Amino acid sequence: MTTYFNEMFDGKSVRDPYARLGDWMATMPADRRLEKQAEAEALFRRIGITFAVYGEGGDPDRLIPFDMFPRVFTNHEWGKLERGIKQRARALNAFLVDVYGRAEIVRAGRIPARLVFQNEAYERAVAGFVPPKGVYSHIVGIDIVRTGPTDFFVLEDNCRTPSGVSYMLESREMMMRMFPELFRENRIEPVDRYPEALRRTLASVAPAKCDRDPTVVILTPGHFNSAYYEHSFLADLMGVELVEGADLFVEGGFVWMRTTEGPKRVDVIYRRLDDAFIDPLCFRPDSMLGVPGLMDVYRSGGVTICSAPGAGVADDKAIYTYVPEMVRFYLGEEPIIPNVPTWKCGNADDLGHVLSNLKDLVVKEVHGSGGYGMLVGPKSTKAQIEEFRERIKADPSNYIAQPTLALSTTPTFVEEGIAPRHVDLRPYCLVGERIELVPGGLTRVALREGSLVVNSSQGGGVKDTWVLAE
């Protein structure tokens, strides 16, 4: 039987960061809790923060479950996380500039050339181009798990367009509204400067040809997208336009948006759209979501695209295993937050180990995301394991495997009262002229008892994440 680290209870005693929450929890009557839970749900629905799950049909306006029990970090714990996250964001960006330039890390034999240059996410179209300020990934979402008091691991990197930051902000709003007393009793670092920091970050990477206060926009695939709420939420808080591909066009070496007053020039595009869709002339010709000619403007310094096309090669799960190597290579430092040990099924030795230990491992597709296409060995039936074994054998290099981590738990409100549930953490690191990290992040919680999958598409919920001030 695995034992899990409970972030609140260390044996019988309550750990420091949660000290004041113990009383709060103990004294809250059950009916008040239900009342508050209903209030939270009604509020979320009213503001329209919903999430559609791909391919499941059903209620398109479904809410991500919100758990009212906050997750808490001490200032000291956060300090280490912050250093580790910024270090990683720096290394990932250095890697991207390098592999689209001289690829020194490959020349030095620290990463196999095949993994980089034959990677589906490697965009030949931007080879040789250095984006403004040398930044490819402007918003780096780094998923972190915890297994003990001081044991943190990076589970994966998201260098393209990590989502979920609206939940970080809305969860905090919700908690402050419903439980103001908690914020008086605990000194909690605020997170609400994130939108302003994001706007500053985006403006700081204005393109070479921009000679004025840059016009920033968010490019969304449209209102049918599951993250549309987040796109419009961020546009609103930053005070920038939320555009769709059809609102933009290219002319005279610049990108313009169609407004009621005629065309207006756009300098920085925060796109929430995959590379493949942003420009039908350069990538997928059947994309209706993008802007024809966008890439030509981008490469000639007429517009900045955030994250930069091609950034995805750094967050590939096969590349992931080499990130500690990047930290050493580019920064000359040791990684502050280590990786989860990972077996690459593409290596014959690793493959043998994985296939004979499937029931204890978590196996993921190299390019998968969102908790789809993965096997959680200990939670799967024999038949599921055998089915997955065949899939791995058919295409080994498409899979990586990791030990089933003893993910930490935090107290969570459930049907029967309060019970420990597994959590992870996604902070959002901003990279522009400088690197910024708002103290907090998105804590995702697996609401099903015993479940280790925290993705919202798989029945996960969210919690407010506190960093206590010193």
Place this chain on the structure above:
Amino acid sequence: MLSRTADNLYWIARYMERAETAARLLEVGARIALLPSAQGYRNDWDSLLRASGNAAGYAAKYGAPAEKAIESWLFFDRDNPNSVASCITAARENGRIVRTALTGQVWDALNTAFQELRQLEARRASCELSRLTDWTMKQAAMVRGSIDATLLRNDGFNFLNIGYYLERGDSTARLMDVKYYVLLPQLEYVGSGLDNDQWSMLLRALGAHRAFHWAYGGEITAAKIAHFLILNPQSPRALITCVAGMANHLGRLAKYYGRETLAQPAVQDLLKMIETATVETIFDEGLHEFLTRFVGEAARLGAVIHDSYLSGDM
């Protein structure tokens, strides 16, 4: 503002106004059902369906007019793009797309309407018609009121109002035309006094029954009604009020952007058409002919507004 955003705002207003029109039609229908059906029960329902703008769709789905089926068609039916449910859903979806151009209260009003609609749909069998129509008008008023009370008086506000006035003018003209044309095709009946009930029904459909009596008093006559619904600027749904409203908001847009488009002269032309009319000239031309001309001109104005501001191709 993005042209698409302006377009979404314009359609929020049009759909909300259209939902209200559908509810008013239903209310009139319910009233008809309570009257002794001396003449033309079938015709009355028929005329309601025509006024709702999609009689063919109804016939294809249900066949002959029947009270329950019409209620369902005008309120709940998603196959009817002009039903209350379709309009509120579309208004809310347009609102969701331009969430950032709305205040919290406006969004809240749109979203609350939509969420409550879904509850009504879940127990539609037990919904009384009068509750449904009251509910719809209340939602429309909530949206309208939160726009008036909380929204910045910027270009977006103007586009919303242009949508409201265009839709409202269009629906007034259609409602009048249906009553006039469908129910009283033979000229000799017009103004004969036989049609008082019909005219009174029309006033109810426009929510103007009491207002009319305050403004005119005495017998209801076709001439007075035509004046009230076309030419009296006191009447909130009169054609002149709607066109003047559009002229006002298009004028404000021209000032706000510092440039005129084809839409400003177009609305002035339409305004002139109504301002220079009298009840006599309208009846000389033929009410039906006048209304048809108005609906056509209003549609052309709508197209010019679309090309000038909403399409993004300038």
